[in-house]
Amino acid sequence: MIPLASKIYYVIGINASPRKNSNTEILMNQMMKGVKSQGVIxxxxxxxxxxxxxxxxxxxxxxxxxxxxxIDDMQILITKLKAAQGFILGSPMHNYNVTAIMKIFLDRMYPLHYFNPENRKERHSLLPQNKKVLIYTVCEQQDNKYVKMALDAMRLPLETLGCEVVSELTATGFFKAGEVLNDQEILDKAYTEGINLAKSLKK
Ligand SMILES: Cc1cc2nc3c(=O)[nH]c(=O)nc-3n(C[C@H](O)[C@H](O)[C@H](O)COP(=O)(O)O)c2cc1C
Structure with a gap:
């Protein structure tokens, strides 16, 4: 008998740092290693x-x-977001918030909202539901109290679209590009977050 194919899972990561060798990108790679270790694309x-x-x-x-x-790259990105069962959104903190490119990305998800033209209060998401999301931010400041706005800026729009934010990570105290590589604890944490996200898809 031909065995039933097991379900294919796919996670897309959105890195919103504008610089090379960025801390956000390094942590994204770590998270994705964790996701991949669970057999997820x-x-x-x-x-x-x-x-x-x-x-x-x-x-x-x-x-x-x-x-x-x-007519730019957002159309293809929306197709990928619809197909993925999980997202990871990572942004450095710029002026206590997400970066400008993350904000552009979030705003450009607007076509995924349906509003009844007769009554704008009646609305629903056009994004397929049950998507699991991990969000994180990286910043120079040490105190966690400063990251609220950046995390809210990613979580709230995704929740409005019906996504479930399963975890949030903050990497504080990192300024120079690539600095997170000196901190094994945050690298391990990122890897574990990736594993947990992958497991949450299969629940
Ligand atoms: C324009 C700009 C604004 C920033 N604003 C903040 C801030 O408000 N708070 C903070 O802690 N760090 C701030 N930073 C520092 C970055 O968050 C920090 O360097 C971080 O490690 C960058 O991550 P990346 O390497 O992934 O780009 C700012 C950096 C830039 C370039």
């Missing part, structure tokens, strides 16, 4: 390498359900 997207223009707020996607104002 992974892909990392570095937003700095994409063509992504800011949302024009033209509201055209309310009728077209896709962005026709910009």
């Amino acid at each position: 992974t892909e990392i997207v570095n937003l700095k390498d994409l063509h992504l223009k800011p949302c024009l707020a033209c509201e055209g996607c309310r009728t077209t359900r896709t962005c026709r104002a910009h």
Whole structure:
């Protein structure tokens, strides 16, 4: 008898650091190693390498359900987000918030919202449901109290789209590019977070 194929799982990681050898990218690689160790397919997207223009707020996607104002890399990214069962979103903290490219990415998810044209209060997500998400931020400051805005900026839009944020990680006290490589504890933590995310997909 031919065995039933086991389900294929896919996790996409969104790295929003604008610099090379970034701490966010290194931690993303660690997380994805953990995800991969559980037999899950992974892909990392570095937003700095994409063509992504800011949302024009033209509201055209309310009728077209896709962005026709910009023909850039967001259309393919939305296809990938729909296909993935899990996401990892990582952003360095810039001015107590996510980076500008992460904000552009989050705004450009607007076509994934349906609003009833007769009554805007009636709305639902057009993103397939049950997606599991891990979010994290990296910053120079040591105190965890400063990361709230950056984490909220990623968590709230994803929850509005029906995603479940299963874990949040903060890497504080890192300034120079690549500095996280000197901290085995944070690298191990990132790897474990990846394993946990992969396991959450299969529950
Ligand atoms: C424009 C800019 C703004 C920043 N704002 C903050 C901040 O508000 N708080 C903080 O702790 N670090 C801040 N940083 C430092 C970065 O968060 C830190 O260098 C981090 O390690 C960068 O991560 P990356 O290597 O992944 O880019 C800022 C850096 C830049 C370039």
